[in-house]
Amino acid sequence: MTTETPSKATSSTAAPAPRARGRRPDLTPLWLLTPAGLVIVLVTVLPIIYLVYTSFTDYNQRTLFTGEFRYTGFEQYTTLLGSSAFWKSLLRTVLFTAAMVIGSMVIGMGVSHLLTRLRGFWRYTTTVVLIMAWAMPNVASSLVWNWLFQPGYGVVNWGLDQMRVFGDTSSLNWAGDPAHAYTAIWLLIVWQAVPFIALTLNAAEEQVPSEYLEAARLDGAGEFTVYRVITLNFLKPTLLLVTILSVIWDYNVFNQIWLISQGGPGDSTSTLGVFTYKTAFVGFEIGQGAAISVVTTLMLLGLTAFYIRSLLKSGEDL
């Protein structure tokens, strides 16, 4: 990263004030920050405070019309911690996040390494393909997925059918049972997550000094050993950042699940995001939804702190 303005003298003297009056603090940054500060307080800080506040009330559908709600203390939280639906969706979220992160990281690392071996046409083409997949708005890609996996005319069912391995799959309904729904959603998330991971890792992998790699090869190390011992060592900080980001994003996935399975069949693909949304905006139990959001936010806060710490360590200068 570039260094910042090194000293006070160069950048924070406002209109030259007469020396005799002593040094006044420069108020310029304050003026510069005020507009953004006001907006952020209005659209982020206040809502978060209000979120915590409503989680201690019985705010619900009635409240939306009458404006009346009561303070109920920790009741929403005790209800939540005693609800098996919450624990189930938490477990689903953790397991599914792990599956998505592992899948996209492994493939992403492979593609990043493949890119280091490519030159010219294929390198360019692979990069463009990655960007195309990455750029697809997730609403559009979820709809494309529904069409790919459509029972009856979907090309995926046809392809599986041609393999003659799984029997007649032509009318397989992917949203019909949890394992199939998870598979379809997992494929979509991994498909869209790999480009970011592959391109970010590749930017770091191209920086690995070739002398190290050549030296290791001269010592008779195989390609895999060279990768494991040397490349991975250089990639560690980037890998850590990308992994934490992936965990945070995958934990929060909503659109794709909502548009493909609506959290169904039953509640089987209802991860925390879907569970919270249904509680707050289908049942309009706003207070209960707020409590789930507070709990989720607290879980993510630990990860976020870890992310920012790693970012600082990796040389990002604040």
Next chain:
Amino acid sequence: MSRSRWKANTLAAIFCLVWIFPVYWMINSAFKPRADLLTTTPKFLPTHPTLDNFVTAVTQENFLTNLRNSVIVVAATVVLSIAVGIFAAAALSRFRFAGRRAILVVILAVQMLPGTALLIPMFALFNTANLLGTYYGLILAYLATTLPFSIWVMRGFFVAIPVEIEEAARIDGAGTWRILFSVLFPLVAPGVIATSIFAFIAAWNDYLVAYTFMQDQSHYTLPVWLASFTNPTSGTDYGGQMAASVLFALPVVVFFLIIQRNLVSGMSAGAVKG
């Protein structure tokens, strides 16, 4: 052509075919007439290309209203993010003051909040303030995401400007504000363009907030229109929906290709979630 090069190229070819297939299938389906879409053996090439699906898409009753809603809300979000964010980005990059790091940490942390953490309280607050179903409510909700990352991304561009340029202007007698407007802002113009594109994509792609807040067909934005693209008589019209998806995704893909150099840095602040 060495053997290992040949192996890498083959792998790349297989990967590209697999990875581009969903995009290809979207485009291919968009140009096929209905009879060619619903076949038991899929047609891999649009042998009877037609624009019918696109016509169906843009003549849907809510398309123009929803397009207008999208354009207004997205434009306002982008302009406000840049106009408000550029001053904050300048402050956080060219000045040292107490609390600067804390502000940067908050800006990063906001990006990591689960979507519902802001959606729920905003919904309740906007309900009270009668902002549900209005452009203002939607724009405010988008600013919660786009303003912090706009500040973060633009700050990166400011930091890259050498101090010497600033010092030279100061020696020439320019004051702080003059330096800001005549020296620094013109120099971060490319950064402003990249940041605008990030903000555009984030607001253009949003489905959840618009779907929750607008509550009415005529107030929806394009992503919601896209998701509810069904023909009441014959179920989902996949051809029409794929054509609509192509139209909706096109500006985003073009923009992505324009800013690919800045993609990775913008991502670290969660500008475009993978």
